[in-house]
Amino acid sequence: MRQYNSMRRLTSLLFLAGLGLLLAAILQRLNFGQPPMIVGDAINAAAPAQVGAANLVTSVVLAYRGFDTLLELTILFTAATAAGLALGREPGDRLADPEAGPIVRAGADLFFPLLLVVGLYIIFHGHLTPGGGFQGGVILAAAFFMPQLARPASRLEHRMTTLIEGLAGATFILIGLLALFEGEAFLTPLLGVGTLGTLLSAGTLPMLYLAVGLKVGAELAGLLASLAEMGAEE
Amino acid sequence: MEWLVLIIVVVMLGAAVAVLLLQHYLAVLAAWSVVSLGLSVLFVIVRAPDVAMTEAAIGAGLSSVLFALVLRRVGLWRIDTGVPGDAVKKLPGREPQR
Numbered sequence: 083m084r085q086y087n088s089m090r091r092l093t094s095l096l097f098l099a100g101l102g103l104l105l106a107a108i109l110q111r112l113n114f115g116q117p118p119m120i121v122g123d124a125i126n127a128a129a130p131a132q133v134g135a136a137n138l139v140t141s142v143v144l145a146y147r148g149f150d151t152l153l154e155l156t157i158l159f160t161a162a163t164a165a166g167l168a169l170g171r172e173p174g175d176r177l178a179d180p181e182a183g184p185i186v187r188a189g190a191d192l193f194f195p196l197l198l199v200v201g202l203y204i205i206f207h208g209h210l211t212p213g214g215g216f217q218g219g220v221i222l223a224a225a226f227f228m229p230q231l232a233r234p235a236s237r238l239e240h241r242m243t244t245l246i247e248g249l250a251g252a253t254f255i256l257i258g259l260l261a262l263f264e265g266e267a268f269l270t271p272l273l274g275v276g277t278l279g280t281l282l283s284a285g286t287l288p289m290l291y292l293a294v295g296l297k298v299g300a301e302l303a304g305l306l307a308s309l310a311e312m313g314a315e316e
Numbered sequence: 317m318e319w320l321v322l323i324i325v326v327v328m329l330g331a332a333v334a335v336l337l338l339q340h341y342l343a344v345l346a347a348w349s350v351v352s353l354g355l356s357v358l359f360v361i362v363r364a365p366d367v368a369m370t371e372a373a374i375g376a377g378l379s380s381v382l383f384a385l386v387l388r389r390v391g392l393w394r395i396d397t398g399v400p401g402d403a404v405k406k407l408p409g410r411e412p413q414r
Contacts, residue, residue, distance in 0.1 A: 139366045204369070212365035220373040227381065302378065309385040 134275030135209040135284040143214065144287045148269035152254065155297060159251065162301045169308050179234040190232035197225035205295035209284040215294025222299030227306045238307035243300040250297035257286050257293070321361060328354035341392050345383050352376035 125142060133141035143151055181187065201221035208214030229236060258269035266272070269290075276283030331350035338344045352375030359368035387393040 137366075213369045214366070217366075217369040217373050220370075220378050224373075224377055224381075306378075306381060306385065309382065309389065312385075312389055 130278055131275070133271055133284055133287065134278055135287055136279045137209055137211060137214075139212070140209045140214055140287060140291070141284070144209075144269075144290050145271050148258065148290070151294070152258065152269070155251065155254065155294065158298065158301060159247075162305050165305055166308060169312055181234070182232045187232040190228040194225055194228050197221055197228065201225055201295070201299065205291055206281070206288065208291040208295075209287045210279060210281070215291040216298055218291075219295040219298025220302060222295065223302035223306060226299070226303040227310070230307060230310055234310065237311065238303060240304055240307070243304040243307075246300040247297050247304070250293045250300065254290060254293040254297070257290055260286075317361065321358065324354045324357055324361075341387050342384065345380055345387070348383075349376045349380040352379075 204213035205218035356371035
């Protein structure tokens with residue numbers, strides 16, 4: 083046993099030394115404070131005229147790196163599906179938890195519409211102000227989890243969230259495919275640039291972000307709800 | 317601005333140490349989300365509002381809820397229902413927590 087422990091320590095030390103060597107080698111080649119990339123400056127200069135989104139982050143996330151975002155959504159979908167499979171046992175006739183106290187119930191009633199508005203605002207203004215589909219979607223998921231926190235007996239409609247999730251994901255891909263019919267590359271923004279800084283600008287980007295927001299929100303709300311419905315360990 | 321960053325970093329470090337030292341799992345979770353919240357304020361200060369939003373929504377909000385639900389699922393934390401006889405089952409090697 084002692085020999086095994088000392089072996090393990092030796093391996094850890096060797097690993098640490100190797101990691102330190104690698105980091106030192108990288109640090110030596112790196113000019114601190116001088117980014118070698120010029121992509122950022124190029125995108126900053128070209129994006130407002132090319133994409134028309136006032137929020138440059140959005141024009142990178144959805145226009146220049148739209149395919150990347152699609153794969154990100156796929157990863158999230160796979161993770162949520164795997165979690166759903168692991169948790170997917172029916173709650174059965176297990177007794178629901180008792181209702182929360184009056185403070186939590188009143189807070190949930192108060193926060194539900196507020197969070198809904200904030201989430202939708204962040205999604206719809208994703209191409210204008212910071213934020214977007216991912217952040218707004220998480221806020222939407224939190225909004226729909228709130229009533230369940232206050233009244234555990236009220237169950238979320240899982241069929242509904244799955245439907246919204248599927249439709250939103252299909253819409254994202256469909257908008258991407260529409261660009262192919264226009265003779266452009268997959269997920270190229272369509273419908274023109276519009277006026278910079280107005281709500282109806284940046285072509286299909288707001289639609290894409292709406293799809294992202296609904297998908298992320300439905301997915302995470304479903305995940306939280308199924309985790310909550312599982313309840314405590316029997 | 318620098319003193320603000322200093323305060324936030326000290327709070328974050330304190331919370332991070334508290335994560336290691338605290339005994340109650342829910343308290344650990346709260347301290348851990350304080351780290352995320354401080355980080356999101358730091359992101360705002362370095363003018364990365366998009367990242368700050370993500371950090372606040374996912375790091376401080378959603379994953380804390382997720383971890384709380386998982387703690388409940390694996391039996392390390394139970395909601396106090398107030399029902400007599402609803403005693404917390406003692407797990408081997410761990411103190412039950414309410």
